[in-house]
Amino acid sequence: MKTPIRFLRQLISFLLIVGFATQVNGQILKKLGKVAERAAERTVERRVDSETSKKTDEVLDSILEPGKKEEQQVPQIPPMDGGNDPGTTGNPQGTNSPVGNGGSSGVKPIEVYSKFDYVPGDKLLFFDDFSNDFIGDFPSKWNTNAGGELVTIGDSPQKWFELKSGYNIYFIPDVPKLPEEYTIEFNIMALGLTKRTSSTAHLRVDLSDDQKFKEGGNFAQAHIPFCQYSPIGITIENRINNKREIYSTVKADIRNEIVDGPHVSIAVNKERFRLWVNEVKYIDVPRLVPSGSILSTLKFHANNFKDGEERVFITNLKVAEGGLDLRQKLISEGKVSTNGILFDSGSANIQPQSMGIILQISQVLQQESGMNLNIIGHTDADGDDASNIQLSKERADAVKKALVEVYNIDPNRLRTDGRGESEPVGDNGTLDGKAQNRRVEFVKQ
Structure with a gap:
């Protein structure tokens, strides 16, 4: 019986405190209110953190693990046209395949663009x-x-x-x-x-x-x-x-x-x-x-x-x-220059969106059966001279390869040359000037 008696005494003491200490009781209730308020804030914060973490995980999953959720449709990083530079530079990732190759999984081969008529x-x-x-x-x-x-x-x-x-x-x-x-x-x-x-x-x-x-x-x-x-x-x-x-x-x-x-x-x-x-x-x-x-x-x-x-x-x-028709200009003037043929950065892989220009050149050669062309590649001043000469020649060779393999032009009608950075037409100190310098020329022989 000692335990119930002790409990009863404690309860009576508590009631006396409540009854005779109104001011103290008010302060206690205020403190309890603040504690409850802080607890509610912490609960909200935990819920917000949880939702934020959930959304963050979803975004990371969409980028790092595309396709993880069946409903989500998130793209892989696509092939970039132009890369760090416009003109004939192209994709820094080198995702597009060279002319004549099937390319990696999911990347369209360049032949798909053989009828692409954008110039x-x-x-x-x-x-x-x-x-x-x-x-x-x-x-x-x-x-x-x-x-x-x-x-x-x-x-x-x-x-x-x-x-x-x-x-x-x-x-x-x-x-x-x-x-x-x-x-x-x-x-x-x-x-x-x-x-x-x-x-x-x-x-x-x-x-x-x-x-x-x-x-x-x-x-x-x-x-x-x-x-x-x-x-x-x-x-x-x-x-x-x-x-x-x-x-x-x-x-x-x-x-x-x-x-x-x-x-x-x-x-x-x-x-x-x-x-x-x-x-x-x-x-x-x-x-x-x-x-x-x-x-x-x-x-x-x-x-x-x-x-x-x-x-x-x-x-x-x-x-x-x-964006005019280059065919008449090539026939009438015997020369055209374009920075619209794009390559992967630092390589001779042609970006497939460039095929509209190469298509037009092939049409001229098919119509003018007696015409032969010299294809000349040019670069900007980035890198050393020897590397740029080599790269410009490889890019001219790639254009020739496209004309031969995609459009069935006789290779004996085509010569190639690389001039590197030696003949600039723009300021190599500016982005736009570099883009103008990266070009391909077609010159009637």
């Missing part, structure tokens, strides 16, 4: 692979009314510009005023796409008469879809003097290309607008662009992506004046 402009207006900018910064050669930053993905040394998604958000590269005839090329990448990605998620390419952050009274647009559950198609739209003339969606199932990270090419020849995704031409509209070269500004706009889950990136933006 890039020959006068460089703008190029940016962000090599001169720091990771985490907004790129120095762009403008926006929102925000964005440069990132790396996985182990790739390539820098990517992450575009924020949102209504009326624009990203504007510092491209000089667009001429009447020009070409645009870039690589895009998406992470976090699933079967639930919206049918309205898209990257829009704008050509506009407004230099800032509006659509403008005159524009031409292409909407590149990122939806994965259905083939949405590519939408094109224009406005001429504030009046819509064209709004249509062209049938295009590019879901696999989007997941793999495609190369996009656009050619504007006065009013004509053409668009390719990798080697396939999907858009060819003769009068989409308002006449008179009034669309002076290039803009990018990403919209309807889930914030924090679906991410869109761009790199290797190249804008060049021209």
Whole structure:
């Protein structure tokens, strides 16, 4: 009976304290309240940490272990067109295979591009692979009314510009005023796409008469879809003097290309607008662009992506004046020079997107049966003279090999030469100048 009596005495003492010490009791309750509040905060923090860790793990899994979750569709790092330099440099990873080889698993052999008829402009207006900018910064050669930053993905040394998604958000590269005839090329990448990605998620390419952050009274647009559950198609739209003339969606199932990270090419020849995704031409509209070269500004706009889950990136933006038919120039003048034939960095492996130019050269040789050509390779001033001479010769040989093996041109009609860095046409101290110097010439013998 001692234990219940002791307990009873303690209970009576406690009740007396509660009854006669109101002020003390109030202070105790306040302290208990603060303790409870801190406990609640810690619980919330633990929940937040848990959710953050979960999301972080999902992102890391998507990058380091793509395909781990059946629903998630995350691309591998794609072959980069242009690499650290435009022109005839190319992919620093060397993922594309040489002419005549089948290539590694998942990489299309160059023969797939044998009918690719895109020809890039020959006068460089703008190029940016962000090599001169720091990771985490907004790129120095762009403008926006929102925000964005440069990132790396996985182990790739390539820098990517992450575009924020949102209504009326624009990203504007510092491209000089667009001429009447020009070409645009870039690589895009998406992470976090699933079967639930919206049918309205898209990257829009704008050509506009407004230099800032509006659509403008005159524009031409292409909407590149990122939806994965259905083939949405590519939408094109224009406005001429504030009046819509064209709004249509062209049938295009590019879901696999989007997941793999495609190369996009656009050619504007006065009013004509053409668009390719990798080697396939999907858009060819003769009068989409308002006449008179009034669309002076290039803009990018990403919209309807889930914030924090679906991410869109761009790199290797190249804008060049021209994109004209090289065939007539070669026939009439007996010589053409182009920096549109691209190679993997430091190698002679031709980037398959370059085949449009080589196709045109082959067509001239097939038509002009008596014509023989000297193919001359040129490099920029990076590296030593001897190495550049050797590299330029190997690149000329690679172009000859493509003409012979892909287009069945008689090898006896083709000579090759390498001039290295000895005949610059641009300033090797600038990125644009280096791009101009990396070129291939075709000279009638």
